[in-house]
Amino acid sequence: MKLRSQRKMGEVSNIRLLKGVATCLLVILVFWQASLPTSAVEQGYVHGIAVDEEGVELRNVSVRVYTSGGALVATTSTGSDGFFGVYLEYGTYDIDLIKSGYAKKSIAIAVQSNDLDIQDIVLNRALKLSALTLSMTASQGDTISIPFTVGNIGEEAEVVEFEISEPEDWSGRILYQNLKTTKVYISPGQSLMLQLDVTVPVNVDCDDYDVSLTAIGTTESSLTFTVLVLPLSDSVIFCQFPGKSVAPGDTVQFQLKLKNPLGAEMRFKISLDSIPANWTASVKSASGEYVTAVILDSNEFVDLVVEVKSPSTAEPGKEYGISVNVESSDGNIMSSLPLNIVLNEIEKDxxxxxxxxxxxxxxxxxxxxxxxxxxxxxxxxxxxxxxxxxxxxxxxxxxxxxxxxxxxxxxxxxxxxxxxxxxxxxxxxxxxxxxxxxxxxxxxxxxxxxxxxxxVGSYALSLKPSTLLTSITTGGSVTFTASITNTGSTSITGVRLGIEAPEEWESSITPTIIEKLEPLESFTFTLVVKAPEDTVAGDYLITLKGLSDQVTSDSVQVRVTATTPTSWGLIGVGIAVVVVIALVLVFMKLKRR
Incomplete structure (x- = not known):
């Protein structure tokens, strides 16, 4: 009985324990459910692939995501396959893709599902080469000039080098503002106009040829030009108006152009033939010099003039002709150009x-x-x-x-x-x-x-010294004045006094210059002239002249008499007395004997 009661009490305890555990679990579940939000945040996975203009995937492209208000919310970069992906909440965004050497790409998206595939996003290279003409014709030996533009549409400055790929024996160069260049600096958004010069060899076959131009910076851009080479023309001398009409006795001129179509410097002999009787004809340069031969560099032109004069007795109403002949020094090129002149009685006006x-x-x-x-x-x-x-x-x-x-x-x-x-x-x-x-x-x-x-105004100067005759002691100086007067009717500027003194004499003028003299106004200059100590006594001339910015006066000469100092004269007298006394003593001594 007692054993049964104990078992019953144990079962009751187990039931109570199970109820307590269940109650605790229920409380924990209630609190966990209360801690959860009433609804989960919705997000979408946005992804795409960055490629260049040829569809090649671009790695290390910086991807930045902004809200429509401009706040940065996510950043990432592309992998080696150009792929990128980012989780974004539902909404609208702006995505910028940035890579050095490429123009920035911006796209707008709206995230409304859990997966948004933007697919391929094309980034354009920053460097762009462009030209209006990609195909052209040229003769053997020609140099063709092809203008082109290189632009930078990127966000950074570019240092661009040029490479030219041309057929064998062809030559090419890049010109910028008529100067040869191989490298240029281009700021963001800037474009430069340049020129590609290509020289075709003389001995090249007539066919189509490709010339490639590549601009190399952070990225590259290329153009290919197709050149159709035509045979070299036999004619090297040209005249736009080879026939003219003049009156008898008049002179007529024909403007010619002579071109060296070869790829090397060449000398050309020029001559005239079939000149009518009593007519005169000559070949001149554009500056008027008579010409019989010309040396031209490759593809160089020169302007020439053929001048023809008919006699006044020539019969009007007839047509006359002369021939201009050109021959290269190697004999490979010979060309002739006929010129025609019709004589008419035409009234001059x-x-x-x-x-x-x-x-x-x-x-x-x-x-x-x-x-x-x-x-x-x-x-x-x-x-x-x-x-x-x-x-x-x-x-x-x-x-x-x-x-x-x-x-x-x-x-x-x-x-x-x-x-x-x-x-x-x-x-x-x-x-x-x-x-x-x-x-x-x-x-x-x-x-x-x-x-x-x-x-309405004239310029004139007159000069008057204070004396025309003066004297000076050797080694000493003399001072005198000279006045310059504006005798014209217009102001004169930069007035000064010019002096020509004997060699090794010294002179000074005070003042050296005055700015202006009004009409009939005068100014006096002070002159100091010094003679060297070894000056030989005698008369010397000093020439004076009034100078200005507009006019010069007539020259005036001042005679200066140079004398030796008095002390030297007394010394000379003393020496003479001593010599006389010596002679007297010698004479008396000889007389006693």
Whole structure:
């Protein structure tokens, strides 16, 4: 009975223990559930692959993720396969992909699912080569110039080197602003215009050839140019207008171009043939020198002029011809160019005009008259320019900085020149005329015009020393003055005194210069002249001249008499007395004997 009661009490204890454990587990479960959020945060996995323009995967690309408000929320980088991935909460983002040598790539995304595949993202190289022409033609021996652009669209500056890949025996170079270069510096966002020069050999076969240009910086960019080589033309001399019409007795000029199409320096002989009787013809350079031969570098041009003059007795209405012959020194190139001249009775109509026929100027100052010479006739004409200025005036016809005396003017064309006239600084106030004439070499005047210049001020200096005769002791000095007067009607600047003294004499002038002298104003300079101690007694001349920035006075000479010091004279007298006494004593001694 007692044993049964004990067993019953044990079962009750076990039941109570199980209830306590269950209660504890229930409490823990309640608290754990209470600690959980009411709903989990939703995220998506964003991934993609960074590639270049050819689809090659890019490694080590920096990937930065920003919220739409600009806050950085994630960073990563691509692996060797160009892949990147990042977990992002649902929302909108901006992703920047950055790699040195490439332009920054920015994309906008919206994360709305647990997986977002952006797929391939293309990054453009920072360096970009571009050209308008990728194919061209050239003759054997030609040098072709190909303009191209290199740009930097990246975020960093680039130092770019160029490599040229050309066929064998071809040569190429890069020019920037006409200077040869192999390397350039390009700032972010900057573009440079350059030029690729390619020289085609003379002995190359006629075919298509590829020339490759590569720009090398952090990355590379290339262009390939295709050149179709054509046979070398037999003609090396060209004239745009090989036929012209002139009046009998006139001179006609043909503008020629001579080209060396070869790949090396060459000498060309030039001659004229089939010149009609009593006609004269010559070949000249653009500067007017007579030419019989020309040396040209590879692909170099030279401008030449063939000048032909028909006699005034030549029959009008006929066509005449001459031939220009060119031969290379090696004999491989021979070319001939025919020139035709038709003689017609054509009336000359030449006009000369200016906008400013009258000007005002100060004496000694340069004056310029812009003029226009027009050939309104129907034939090209060689004009002789002349001007008749007043006495001591200087005149010149100028085209830019070039002084001209003859002008070859084509029919219907005009030429702007400048007549420069300089009156003497001593010209008097008044109005002066300059006669301008345009005519032929035979003395026929086609047009004339009068130009006027009014002198409103003149320059003149006079010089007057305080004495024209003075004396000086050898080894000593003498002081005198000289006055300079502005006798003109205009202010004079930089007034000074010039002096020419005997050799080894010393001189000083006080003051050395004055800034300005008004008309009729004078100024006195003080001169100190010193003679050397070994100066031989006698008369010497000192030449004085008034100087200024505008005019010079006439020279004035001052006579200076140099004498020895008195002490030396007494010494001389003493020596003479001693010599006389010595002679007397000798004479008395001889007399006693």
């Amino acid at each position: 030449v006009k000369i005009t200016t906008k400013f026929p009258e000007v005002t100027v100060e004496a000694g100052e340069l004056v310029q008259y812009p003029i226009t010479i027009a050939n309104l006739g129907g034939t090209d004409t060689l004009l002789l320019l002349s001007a008749e200025p007043p006495a001591e005036w200087k005149t010149a016809f100028k085209s830019g900085t070039l002084e001209v005396s003859r002008l070859y003017l084509e029919a219907g064309k005009s030429e702007n020149l400048v007549i420069e006239a300089t009156p003497p600084s001593t010209a008097n106030i008044g109005t002066y005329e300059i006669l301008v004439q345009v005519g032929s070499e035979d003395g026929v005047i086609y047009a004339m015009m009068k130009l006027k210049a009014t002198i």
